[in-house]
């Protein structure tokens with residue numbers, strides 16, 4: 001048999017012409033832009049032929065850098081409690097962890113943590129996912145602080161218990177105070193009780209002083 005050139009199994013570059021070719025220069029530029037944060041999600045969507053998401057939020061390059069959370073996360077306040085839940089379309093009334101910033105409900109604590117650390121939540125908080133690059137001095141200061149913390153004498157068990165109890169009591173007192181204030185507020189807002197004039201009218205009609213209600 002004679003050798004055939006360009007046979008069925010003969011693979012040459014010409015056979016793959018139908019394949020999509022990547023413009024290396026363009027994609028390199030695009031990757032660089034993305035790294036520098038010039039390209040936002042909307043731009044990427046537009047390039048893919050999609051519509052830009054309608055929002056008046058600034059692109060991520062104009063948003064604040066990511067900051068550490070300062071408030072404590074409360075995951076356990078409803079632990080072991082029974083709560084009556086009504087069918088509702090309003091997110092804040094649904095069972096689960098409610099995020100006020102995004103007005104959404106997450107069903108468990110793990111996903112709630114994922115949510116509040118996630119991109120869309122941070123965007124709603126006005127932050128991008130970019131982190132400030134620490135300087136050498138900042139790192140040094142941090143290490144120093146940690147060293148000092150290690151060298152601090154540790155409290156013994158009893159002292160720690162005492163401190164925890166104190167904190168607990170303080171929290172309880174604060175809660176009580178809050179409750180009292182709420183009650184007071186509600187009382188002030190409620191209209192004064194209407195005197196039972198009907199009773200008096202009927203009573204005088206029937207010829208006696210009154211039914212003797214407990215209302216005064």
Ligand SMILES: [Zn+2]
Nearest residue numbers: 099101102121
């Ligand atoms: Zn959120």
